[in-house]
Amino acid sequence: MPFEHPSPSSSSSFxxxxxxxxxxxxxxxxxxxxQSLELSEILATTVVEVRAFLNTDRVKxxxxxxxxxxxxxxxxxxEQRLPALLGHNFPAEDIPETAxxxxxKVRLRSIVDVARQQIGVSPMVGDGTQVNHDLEFRPxxxxxxxxxxxxxxxSSLVVPIxxxxxLWGLLVSHHSVPRPVDEQELQVVQxxxxxVSIAIAQSNLLQQTRQRAVQExxxxxxxxxxxxxxxxxxxxxxxxxxxxxxCGGRLSLKLHADQPQIFTLGAQPALPETWQSDPLxxxxxxxxxxxxxxxxxxxxxxxxxxWAVTDLYRAVMPSDLVLALLEAxxxxxxxxxxxxxxxxxxxxxxxxxxxxxxxIWAGRIDANDPRQQRPRQSFETWRELKKGQANPWxxxxxxxxxxxSHPIAVAIHQRTLYxxxxxxxxxxxxxxxxxxxxxxxxxxxxxKLEQRVLARTNELQQANQELRWxxxxxxxxxxxxxxxxxxxxRLSHQNELILNSAGEGIYGLDLxxxxxxxxxxxxxxxxxxxxxxxxxxxYGLLKHSKxxxxxxxxxxxxICLTLQTGVMQHRSDDRFCHRDGSTFPVEYVSSPIHExxxxxGAVVLFKDITLRQQVEQMKDEFVSIVSHELRTxxxxxxxxxxxxxxxxxxxxxxxxxxxxxIAFSNTNRLVRLINDVLDIERIKFGKVxxxxxxxxxxxxMLQSVDTMRAMAEKAEVTLNVTPLSANxxxxxxxxxxxxxxxxxxxxxxxxxxxxxxxxxxxxSDSASSSPESSVPLTxxxxxVQDQGIGIPADKLDTIFDRxxxxxxxxxxxxxxxxxxxxxxxxxxxxxxxxVWVTSQIGQGSCFYVTLPxxxxxxxxxxx
Amino acid sequence: xxxxxxxxxxxxDIREATQVCLELAKGWEVLTAGSSAEGIEKAAAEQPDxxxxxVMMPDMDGLATFQQMQANPxxxxxxxxxxxxxxxxxxxxxYLQLEVAAVITKPYDPLTLADQIAEILD
Numbered sequence: 009m010p011f012e013h014p015s016p017s018s019s020s021s022f023x024x025x026x027x028x029x030x031x032x033x034x035x036x037x038x039x040x041x042x043q044s045l046e047l048s049e050i051l052a053t054t055v056v057e058v059r060a061f062l063n064t065d066r067v068k069x070x071x072x073x074x075x076x077x078x079x080x081x082x083x084x085x086x087e088q089r090l091p092a093l094l095g096h097n098f099p100a101e102d103i104p105e106t107a108x109x110x111x112x113k114v115r116l117r118s119i120v121d122v123a124r125q126q127i128g129v130s131p132m133v134g135d136g137t138q139v140n141h142d143l144e145f146r147p148x149x150x151x152x153x154x155x156x157x158x159x160x161x162x163s164s165l166v167v168p169i170x171x172x173x174x175l176w177g178l179l180v181s182h183h184s185v186p187r188p189v190d191e192q193e194l195q196v197v198q199x200x201x202x203x204v205s206i207a208i209a210q211s212n213l214l215q216q217t218r219q220r221a222v223q224e225x226x227x228x229x230x231x232x233x234x235x236x237x238x239x240x241x242x243x244x245x246x247x248x249x250x251x252x253x254x255c256g257g258r259l260s261l262k263l264h265a266d267q268p269q270i271f272t273l274g275a276q277p278a279l280p281e282t283w284q285s286d287p288l289x290x291x292x293x294x295x296x297x298x299x300x301x302x303x304x305x306x307x308x309x310x311x312x313x314x315w316a317v318t319d320l321y322r323a324v325m326p327s328d329l330v331l332a333l334l335e336a337x338x339x340x341x342x343x344x345x346x347x348x349x350x351x352x353x354x355x356x357x358x359x360x361x362x363x364x365x366x367x368i369w370a371g372r373i374d375a376n377d378p379r380q381q382r383p384r385q386s387f388e389t390w391r392e393l394k395k396g397q398a399n400p401w402x403x404x405x406x407x408x409x410x411x412x413s414h415p416i417a418v419a420i421h422q423r424t425l426y427x428x429x430x431x432x433x434x435x436x437x438x439x440x441x442x443x444x445x446x447x448x449x450x451x452x453x454x455x456k457l458e459q460r461v462l463a464r465t466n467e468l469q470q471a472n473q474e475l476r477w478x479x480x481x482x483x484x485x486x487x488x489x490x491x492x493x494x495x496x497x498r499l500s501h502q503n504e505l506i507l508n509s510a511g512e513g514i515y516g517l518d519l520x521x522x523x524x525x526x527x528x529x530x531x532x533x534x535x536x537x538x539x540x541x542x543x544x545x546x547y548g549l550l551k552h553s554k555x556x557x558x559x560x561x562x563x564x565x566x567i568c569l570t571l572q573t574g575v576m577q578h579r580s581d582d583r584f585c586h587r588d589g590s591t592f593p594v595e596y597v598s599s600p601i602h603e604x605x606x607x608x609g610a611v612v613l614f615k616d617i618t619l620r621q622q623v624e625q626m627k628d629e630f631v632s633i634v635s636h637e638l639r640t641x642x643x644x645x646x647x648x649x650x651x652x653x654x655x656x657x658x659x660x661x662x663x664x665x666x667x668x669x670i671a672f673s674n675t676n677r678l679v680r681l682i683n684d685v686l687d688i689e690r691i692k693f694g695k696v697x698x699x700x701x702x703x704x705x706x707x708x709m710l711q712s713v714d715t716m717r718a719m720a721e722k723a724e725v726t727l728n729v730t731p732l733s734a735n736x737x738x739x740x741x742x743x744x745x746x747x748x749x750x751x752x753x754x755x756x757x758x759x760x761x762x763x764x765x766x767x768x769x770x771x772s773d774s775a776s777s778s779p780e781s782s783v784p785l786t787x788x789x790x791x792v793q794d795q796g797i798g799i800p801a802d803k804l805d806t807i808f809d810r811x812x813x814x815x816x817x818x819x820x821x822x823x824x825x826x827x828x829x830x831x832x833x834x835x836x837x838x839x840x841x842x843v844w845v846t847s848q849i850g851q852g853s854c855f856y857v858t859l860p861x862x863x864x865x866x867x868x869x870x871x
Numbered sequence: 872x873x874x875x876x877x878x879x880x881x882x883x884d885i886r887e888a889t890q891v892c893l894e895l896a897k898g899w900e901v902l903t904a905g906s907s908a909e910g911i912e913k914a915a916a917e918q919p920d921x922x923x924x925x926v927m928m929p930d931m932d933g934l935a936t937f938q939q940m941q942a943n944p945x946x947x948x949x950x951x952x953x954x955x956x957x958x959x960x961x962x963x964x965x966y967l968q969l970e971v972a973a974v975i976t977k978p979y980d981p982l983t984l985a986d987q988i989a990e991i992l993d
């Protein structure tokens with residue numbers, strides 16, 4: 009129920025009632041506004057309630073357009089009082105710019121009383137200097153009066169409606185008769201306008217929310233379409249075109265660099281003819297043409313992703329492209345770059361056709377009518393229809409387009425990935441097929457190969473076995489060779505050792521007679537160093553002569569003969585020449601060296617036989633002496649026995665007797681000689697066992713002297729003895745034999761009436777120590793001293809050798825064999841003693857014998 | 872004319888036995904010398920028909936004695952028979968190279984010796 013204005017005749021109760029009605033009106037309007045979210049309902053309610061409150065003929069809400077014109081979007085009228093203006097548009101000139109600025113800046117409210125031709129204004133906010141909320145009345149512009157009058161209005165109330173700081177519209181009250189408006193009414197209407205402002209803000213929010221919801225729904229649908237396995241780009245395009253109120257669109261997908269995929273909907277431009285001239289470019293879709301790209305780069309766009317051309321007639325773009333679009337009846341175009349991670353994956357293009365715009369105007373303005381320069385006199389309704397108008401792209405359109413680009417780009421990317429995967433899968437399948445085929449071939453080849461491998465393996469096994477056998481054989485040969493080499497090394501080493509150690513000289517010659525090797529003995533014997541011999545010509549360096557010293561001719565040289573004939577030569581009486589020029593007897597063998605049945609040289613093994621010759625000579629001499637010593641008594645025996653056996657001496661008994669004596673005597677001599685020789689040999693080789701026992705030296709001395717006393721008396725030689733008692737560990741018979749030998753010799757070579765003396769004394773190890781010293785006495789020294797003819801100094805060293813008698817005739821005449829002293833030396837040495845002689849010619853000789861004492865001997869044995 | 876034989880030997884038993892043998896077997900006059908020097912002197916003085924010369928003697932061996940006799944014109948032509956106890960073939964070959972009448976090795980049969988001397992004297 010609209011508010012009814014009370015009668016002005018009321019008094020204070022009226023004022024109270026008026027205030028209550030104001031409050032009620034405000035409460036109800038606020039309630040109505042809050043009740044609905046739809047702005048049209050709110051506005052419709054508002055004009056009804058306000059007219060009821062003001063009780064005027066018309067209350068309308070005038071909404072400004074962007075161009076300054078306006079439209080009555082809500083109206084409440086009292087029938088038959090003022091014409092309806094709902095839906096009528098008023099040109100911008102009806103409310104000039106200055107007036108709009110006052111409405112907007114100071115929220116100016118105006119009350120016009122046409123009858124009084126006054127206007128009351130009341131700004132809501134100051135202009136920065138002063139604020140006066142009271143109504144100020146002043147004369148109104150006549151034009152304004154004329155305008156209102158033309159509209160049939162006598163009283164008007166105008167209150168601006170702001171949307172934030174933006175002049176949204178006006179709340180206008182018209183009355184066909186004069187009617188004053190007080191400030192209270194003004195305040196109420198102002199409060200209502202404020203509520204309308206709030207409603208507008210709410211409505212805007214609601215509209216934005218709805219718009220956003222629609223956008224979200226569109227995006228979701230598009231996303232859902234693109235999230236299907238089929239990736240319904242065509243359906244997505246339809247959704248996008250529909251959401252953006254397009255007449256058509258294109259979706260260019262850059263799935264592959266060379267084969268873009270195009271989805272189209274509705275009207276489509278053809279590729280401009282000028283672009284088709286290039287055969288390479290003619291096959292390209294519009295979006296991939298270089299001119300398209302160039303144009304996009306030059307064209308200003310929102311955030312580099314969205315290009316919006318509302319009116320192609322006014323667009324700065326290639327004319328041929330414009331013509332192509334216009335030919336398809338496309339007036340506006342919205343292009344969205346589809347990019348994913350900075351990579352352009354395609355373009356979404358939305359086309360809009362031109363549209364017809366119909367507006368209802370209150371009164372016609374005719375620019376050619378001079379009356380239009382004046383306030384309009386007529387507000388007759390007329391309809392304006394504008395055809396072929398461009399349909400501008402709103403910010404919401406741009407945002408929606410940009411928002412749609414993301415899921416599409418993602419889908420393209422996914423499609424690309426999917427296609428890549430498909431391609432990869434396809435390739436993989438082809439690979440798998442190829443590999444299967446290859447595997448089959450490989451299997452077949454493997455089978456063949458296995459057969460070949462088997463055959464080859466058998467061959468290799470056989471070869472391997474053969475090889476192993478060969479290796480084993482080779483290893484065996486190598487081992488044998490190594491053994492042989494080791495043996496050769498050992499033999500070589502042994503040969504080297506033998507050659508180096510050999511006492512015989514050994515040297516080798518080549519076929520030309522040059523020395524190829526020589527051992528140290530050869531070098532030493534010849535007086536050279538080994539190095540001096542190597543490479544020397546043997547005939548020039550080593551003079552070679554026969555035993556008589558005459559040199560060999562080269563042709564006769566036995567070594568040369570060996571080289572020439574290959575026959576081994578042996579000589580034992582030739583002489584080699586020493587480096588110092590002296591010669592020495594040699595025994596040598598020259599043997600040929602054969603190699604592969606050819607004589608390549610000779611080896612000469614030689615020995616200096618100087619010592620051997622001396623020994624042989626000594627042996628010969630010894631044999632001669634023994635022979636002589638044996639044959640001499642044999643000669644006497646045989647001669648005498650021969651005479652006796654011949655019978656010639658039968659008549660001469662004296663001579664026979666004499667011959668028998670000679671034979672007997674020489675037989676004894678022969679026996680002694682043989683015994684002595686045998687003794688010497690047995691003693692020499694240790695075959696005579698000394699039957700040692702403890703005996704006294706004095707006893708041995710006395711027994712020896714007693715044995716020889718008869719011989720001494722016969723020779724008229726005085727035999728003295730100075731016995732020394734001492735224990736000896738000795739063979740008494742052999743010691744007595746020694747003493748008697750020495751005494752016998754002394755007696756033999758002593759002149760009559762001379763004396764032979766046997767004495768003894770103790771000796772210590774130190775020759776200088778005296779018997780009184782504290783040094784232990786270890787030896788006893790016997791001395792057989794004579795006054796005989798003496799022994800020449802040059803015989804002193806040899807007199808103990810065999811058959812080295814000074815005067816053999818005398819000795820033999822005395823029954824000597826020439827072996828006595830030799831036997832003495834052997835016996836003494838067997839007792840660890842020594843025997844020697846000192847002598848002076850004409851004065852006699854002293855034969856000394858030292859023997860160890862028994863205590864020492866016993867001690868020695870104990871140890 | 873009775874033949875005269877000089878025996879030079881340092882062995883008195885050999886000298887005596889040989890002397891008895893030659894005197895009884897052949898009736899020759901036998902002279903003896905106990906040393907080389909005595910033998911050379913007797914050879915020169917007595918001019919024996921044959922000299923029996925022992926090779927090994929202490930003062931001078933038989934070879935040296937023979938050379939001295941060869942050197943002496945008075946004894947150069949007296950046949951000399953070497954008596955030697957050295958029986959080595961080399962020694963014998965060496966002696967035979969000398970201009971001696973014979974080389975007889977000891978021990979010898981006295982009768983055979985007498986026959987050999989007789990052959991030389993013949």
